[in-house]
Amino acid sequence: MKISLNLGHVWHPRVTDERLRRLCAGRIAVITGAGSGMGRSLANRVAAAGIPVLISDVDTRALAETARSVARHGVEPDATEVDVADAAAVTAYADEVTRRHGAPALVFNNAGITMVASVLDEDDDYARRIMAVNFGGVVNGTRAFLPYVDAVGGRIVNTSSAFGLMGSPAQSAYSASKFAARGFSESMQKQLRANDSRARIHIVCPGVVHTAIARRARYVDPAVREYVTKGFDRRLPGARPDAAATAILAGVLGDRDRILVGIDARVLDLGVRLLAGALQRPVATVTGPAFRRILGAR
DSSP: OOOOOOOTTTTSOOOOHHHHHHHHTTOOEEESSTTSHHHHHHHHHHHHTTOOEEEEESOHHHHHHHHHHHHTTTOOOEEEEOOTTOHHHHHHHHHHHHHHHOOOSEEEEOOOOOEESOTTTOOHHHHHHHIIIIIHHHHHHHHHHHHHHHHHTOEEEEEOOGGGTSOOTTOHHHHHHHHHHHHHHHHHHHHHHHTTOSOEEEEEEEOOBOSSHHHHSEESSHHHHHHHHHHHHHHSOOBOHHHHHHHHHHHHHTTOSEEEESHHHHHHHHHHHHHGGGGHHHHHHHHHHHHHHHHTOO
16 A cells, blocks of 8 residues: 655645745745756745745756746746856855845755765765755855845745655765755754844755656666666655645744654654664664665675
8 A cells, every 4th residue: 555645734834825925025035956846846836826936956958947837827937057066156146136136035945966876886076066066055055145034034945854864875975965954054043043133044854755856866877777766656655846845835934943844754853853773773674675776785
């Protein structure tokens, strides 16, 4: 029996257009990694409420498709190619966005990439790229937009992962980057409170979300690519991007520091908090067969 894990929104306040418009108060929303998945769904949901959306990605073709889908809501998006790993480019983007459109009420630092491989087989350059995008992108986006967001009492929403709560086999660089993104964001939350800042930072930890990330991941072994991508939806039931976007927005509306998307993320979060190392063995037992195949263990 297939169990759906797309219930990440049920414990949050209801997301309505009116609440989103009240939250943004006539200001814009900025979304990185908007070319697909959760980023695209966030852009569409925010645009559906009539909020001006500024979207960015390094994949210009995917970004253009998001722009077309957003335009169907009657909102003409501002789409820009931005590499979030480039601090100077992100700062220039934040300055230009604010100059042209005013300070944003919402900034989603959402861009992310991954690689599936044994740590001994990882591509070192791509592992560094993962850190630069997943962690560096969060740092760069937070630093660049924070002065503007703080001035209007806005929100910065940084994407970590359930694998930023507990490490994942065969994704050591990804897990490290997501732990770093969570640690940075938690530190920033405390700093903003200590400084009586008007800005708020939210940390998003999604569980399994059926986006294109598995297909776009870097694989060292073509056989592993085929195994993971062909069976991803079937073996790992999870949230659809639209449901994940709703859960994220509901968490922001509910003023939650940490937004857990999906039952799997909540179970992991609870287990890590209560059981710590004791959770490692049962998780390894459940995930072991699949990851032994990925890692080539016998």
